[in-house]
Amino acid sequence: MEHLLEVKNLSVSIEGSLGEVQAVRDVSFSLKKGEVLAIVGESGCGKSVLCKSIMKLLPPSAKIKEGSIHVNGQDITCYREKEMQKLRGKVFSMIFQDPMTSLNPTIKIGKQIAEAVLIHNRKYTKAQVDQKVLRLMELVGISHPKERYHQYPWQFSGGMRQRCVMAIALAADPDILFADEPTTALDVTIQAQILDLLREIQKKLGTAMILVSHDLGVVARVADRVAVMYAGKIVEIGTAEEVYYDPRHPYTWGLMKSLPAFANGKESLYTIPGMPPTLIHPPKGDAFACRNEYALNIDYEEMPPMFKITDTHYAATWLLDPRAPQIKSPMGGQFSE
């Protein structure tokens, strides 16, 4: 089966005020039609930049240093703004992380959604557009859509704004949906509702989705495959089952261990020691080494390649090297409550 989206060796750098931030480093993955790929990872590791770089929404100071992006078999790495415009909204759309600032404060919510509808369905009459907007608002669970249509973003609660952004993203039934932390501002019931909705859409229309989330529960619910990112690199990728039940990368272990579910009573939560590296001068070897209690000497010297575990499961840690000492994963297996 043809890959809908294929990213190869993508590196993205951003010229910041202090120097070049290597926000995405050598990332490769692919996405099939109707598939949900979740990206989890440390905050600031480049997840949002990755999504935005595929949609070409990064500021001019961001450059794709290397690698290629193929959509539907077409190489869009060098697409210009004009060509990208045709793809955006229809082929891929995005739910942004900051719902408040993502909405134009001077335009009514309904209008902003209607705009998205109209771009891709130019022949719609006004009534049709309105109808569609109201349906979208209902779909994402905004109550009283008729009245809410005429409200402005600041009159909405955080979660409602997030859902509006979602409605906009879904307006044109995109092929690929980048959902950057789409449910952080939602309570669990609505979150579940939304996740089910996304699932449904994905099943019905075959929409593929890249879901960025920190909530491992959410990821567990919707993701087919999970990629774990650290310091701009994908350190582990595999099906949800593989990553959850058989994580191989020490960072993944750390993440899982940090969950409150693993805290015994009221004792402190586990945290990964140390601080994430800056991406301005990433360390020579494995960026995670200095926080990794299982770090090998080679981790400080050389970057680990992607080791294949199964056909779908890869991880980038020297621990998987045949030469490395075998250790038992401290995590994995089914969770128990």
Next chain:
Amino acid sequence: MRQKKLVYYGTKSLIFLISVFILSVAVFYVARLAPGDPLISYYGDRTEKMSPEEREWAMGKLGLNEPISVQYVKWVKNAFHGEFGISFKYKQDVLEVIGNRIGNTLLLGGIGFIIMFAGALLLGILCAWYENRMADRILCKLGTISSCIPEFWMALVLILIFSVNLKVLPSSGAYSTGNAGNVGDRILHLIMPLTIVVLEHLWYYAYMIRNKILEEVRADYVLLAKAKGLNKKKLMFTHCVRNVMPAYLSIMAIAVPHVLGGTYVVESVFSYPGIGALSYESARYHDYNLLMLLCMMSGILVIFCNIVSQTINEQIDPRMKDEVITEKSEVVEG
């Protein structure tokens, strides 16, 4: 709902009327309290030779030796009957003095204003579109320089080029004699004064638009709009420019009297009979009645334009409105 609207516009009109009233008081008093001899505009050079008794008599004749408040009440009474007195300098009913010229000014100022309004917007957008690229940089420099060049200089250079050397444009007047109704002739006469009027202010506003838009295109919502698939043009016009409009409109509302009345230099260089010179001279030589009427006209225009722009702004950007957080709940100053 309709009643609410009625109340809304009712209050606006009331505020308008009160403002106009206060304005009239303010101008009346400021004009009379500011030192200067109103007799000069009536009696010319002879004023200087007047004996104190003669002065007394002359002031009395012009009704200037009563207390200011009495004068004001009289003025208001007469104004209600549509009598605004005579111009000291022109010795003619002020309505007539202004009436003879207001048309020309409205034509010059009005067209100038529209061109400026649209031009500054377009120029600003253009510069913002090509931010920091060649076109933008050149325009920015040229614009800044152009706004430093004195008006009279530019006007004379235009005359030198287009009238003296090329002989394509008439250099003075609003129309050639006997051609008052000829549209083509009027347009020909308008070109150069218009150019000056527009150039004088254009960049001032264009630069503001440019910078505002540059702020605006940095907002995050632009990303979402782009992600929707909006093309640049739409994005610029329906989002960025829209958000810039409130600031622009409110400054344009203020610009109205500047553009309409601030054409003194243009009028004198191009012998264009408008009210710019009247405004200047009436203020300078204390031609009270003329001054009052001109001020009231421009004041009414300003207040009206501002109320209109405020109303439009509240439509464009609800954040401008006060009820946004409802009557009961305001941000408590911390």
Next chain:
Amino acid sequence: GTTIPAFAEEETTLVYGSGDYTRINPAMDEHGEINILIFSGLTAHDGENQVVPGLAKSWEFDDANNTYTFHMVEDAKWQDGEPVTADDVKFTIEAIMDPENGSENAPNYEDVEEINVIDDHTVSFKLKDKNVAFLDYMTMAVLPKHLLEGEDMQTSDFFRNPVGTGPYKIESWDEGQAITLVKNEDYFKGEPSIDKVVFKIVPDDNAKALQLKSGELDLALLTPKDAASFADDDAYTCYDMKTADYRGIMFNFGNEYWQKNRDLIPAVCYGLDRQAIIDAVILGQGMPAYGPLQRNIYNYEDVEHYDYNPEKAKEILEAAGCEMGDDGFYYRDGEKVGFVISVSSGDQVRIDMAQIAAQELKEIGMDVSVEIPAQIDWAGQMAFLIGWGSPFDADDHTYKVFGTDKGANYSSYSNEEVDKYLTEARQTADPQVRAEAYANFQKALAEDPAYAMICYIDANYVADSNIKGIDPDTVMGHHGVGIFWNVADWTIE
């Protein structure tokens, strides 16, 4: 409608670059170039500024009664067809004299005691005193009684649609732009030859020059600097007209300072390098001044000219007991010698002159500065850069300017001798006697100067070379007024 005959020559038009007019009211306003085209007075001036007949074909003076009797032309008509009568004359002068009207010209007729209409075409004026200049004042435009009776002389609409007896009549007035005059075919002195005269209103000096270049104007009064750029062009003729218009520093003797330091005034006069001022400010278009009558037939050469002589100036100062201080200025009784010259705003030529004069006076040790007050304080100021001069009868301005307590004596100048000779000259018609009286007057004035004279300034008219008939020898008045005196004779080739 009029049908234009097929053989009609092309209409000739003269476009003159003029200042703005708010109205045309010769009775109330002093200056007004256009008046002479539309109106005529009982008398008129010729190229030598002598009085010649106007609406009055002859007149006589009755010494005993101090009465002038004028016999008017019978067939003169107003431009609306009505005949001109003596009533009109009486009406006009009485209107000017009526204090209610507040005319600027009223002081000229202070002497008139009675005006009598003898018949339709004869009018007589009884004066309180002898006044040779009276004939000059009768050049005042006569206004039509039938159109103005009962009207307000200041605000009447007539002054925007004037009807006169002059060579041209108003065709149209485009407010603020142009006043178009066409020739008056019934002009009592004969039909003028130029068909149309347009007073195009061009307030800006530079614009005037440019419009002259572009051919939009045919005649204009330019600044000397602008006029210089037309000098080499054959298409234009430059008329550097002499004027009776002089500039000088007027001392205000009402001010305490001059009451104390009147003896320093000669030093001021010696301290001015007049030629340098003329060269720098008006590009040499003028002549150094020493007296108020230099362009008059009664000029008397043989007086002190106060030619530039800084040494002498210093000597005078020292002789008067001034001592040079460390700062380069003289001190008298511990007070610095110096004064402030006020200049009215707007006239750059005067400002420049005052500034240079101040600098020159500083060089001889007087601390002189220039100020432009918002409002001229005639009574309080120390000195003023004044402009005066009349091209007509010698009495015309000297009497009221230098006579004690006279209307235009802003300097509160008072000199018995001057008063005496001025009155003497005024009260006789005998040229011999007058010449003598004026010579004495000038001597007296030079000895006790009221003004530190600076210069006479030329009026730089530039005209299209096609215009013929402009008299280059006429002496112009204040503001260069007077070039149109013989406009009826002008032609355009």
Next chain:
Amino acid sequence: MTNSLFEFAGNKKTETIIPKAKKKWYKNKPVVSIAILVLIILGCLGAELIMTKDPTYMDLLNYNKAPDKEFLFGTDTMGRDIFSMIWYGGRISILIGGLATVISTFIAVVVGAFSGVAPAWLDELIMRFTEIFLSIPTLLLIILLQAIMGNANVLSLSFVIGVTSWTSIAKVVRTEVRQIRNSEYIIAAKCMGAGFFRVLWKHLVPNFFSSIMFMVVMNVRTAMISEATLSFMGIGLPIEVITWGSMLSLSDKALMTGSWWIILIPGLFLIATVLCLTNIGNACREQANRKESNF
């Protein structure tokens, strides 16, 4: 080697290289503009040192001279040395331009911002007051103010010009403030106890700076010119005081005579000053807005 490489090392503290700003200090700074402006200002301050002639001395033998070795920038129609006049006159011009602009900008920002955050009725009041103020002819106001203030000097003149030229900026400020007054970061600052002026200076000003920047810079120019106009009308500084404004306003006389230096040189200095100010303002704007265009 391989063996040791694959031994456990544990989490070692590694030197994290803290990146220093490696850009040169002059990067992103309008060095040229600052340099030119500083030169002009220094030149004006130290006018006495560089002047070759007495700027007020009218050398009647050498009027209207084109620039040459003796008169570096030529002389004006009255024989004054333009080179000396520029430096000498710049001092007052820049002082008045700067001072008046500071005053007008201060009033504008305070009034505008206050009106922006004020409750509806107060805002309405202030705005209408502004409009009424705007509708009274500036000339009259200036005459009145000058009469109240007494003798004209640099300070009073700057004050008068400043006090009469704040309205348009105030309007823009008000609109801008109204747009951002309910932004969360301003609410946050208020919660922390920031007073009006702190919120204004730290949060509001950087946000509306870009809209009013050019208006403020142009105010400098306008103030310089106004000063000359007022002097010319007799309500300004004494006439013999030389300023760029007076040099410019006299220059129209030189226009027809082809004495380009009389008009061009003061004009160039004025333009250079304004251009430099604009550039610096622009750089400040960019500095305050590090975000990149999303467009």
Next chain:
Amino acid sequence: MSKEVLLDVKHLTQQFHLTRKIKVKAVDDVSFQIHKGEIFGLVGESGSGKSTVARCLMNIYQPTKGEIWYKDVNICDKKEFKKHKKMLQTRRQMIFQDSASSLNQKMKVSDIITEPMRIQHITPPRGSFVKEAAFQMEYVGLENSFLDRYPSELSGGQRQRVAIARSLCMEPEFLVADEPIASLDVSIQAQIVNLFRHLQEDHGFTFLFIAHDLAMVEYLCDRVGVMYHGKLVELAPAEELYSNPVHPYTKTLLSAIPVPDPIRERKRVLQYYHGEGMENSVWTEVSPGHFAMTQADRKGCSI
């Protein structure tokens, strides 16, 4: 309970206009108390008024009805608020829900963090403002290379941590944290939560902790309130609430907590609560310290 009451909210109501006609009761008659030194969790449906409650506590909104007592100051009273302004502003701090908009884009991170100190003119205990900022940054797990950056150059989580650092630098006694950990990764969430814990235990901080992550709330909070449609529907100590929820919404909520286990999670079928029986329910104490909205007619049944 013997604990000292720090904050007492009485019948707080806040209305907003949706349109000119329609009003929304964002918060409807909510009463609760926060004790000194406790972490009070507030959970609930999105749009149920949690942020509004928080903003009322911070005097950002003037409540339509009701009183809020901070210690013995009625902060809804303008006069009293004015009197105690300085104290309130230094002792209370808030972390806003949307970090992107609560940070001024035009300020550097270091300036943002130390802003409250500068406002209150506090000399930084660690020497300079920059050092102080660096110290706070480390607290929340940020490299101090971020000090010179601008908010727009940060990722969502980094921004959030800056906001946290800003509120902590004043060492407030009462901290309102509106979803402070929503966009942080699990490990950093843990770090922040540990930090909060530490502050509570060792420094006696009091928290109002608003979150959607119920697992974290359970772990961190001493007592938890549940909001639904502007009403507080249940209030109980954390353990009690999680083990014995009374209100149907609470039950739904708890059942919806996602589990980090793909197979189980995907299989789970969720029930929804649509406000059944909200109309005539009343606020009752179902067990000591455990309050809930219960149906009036069934009153007493659940006890």
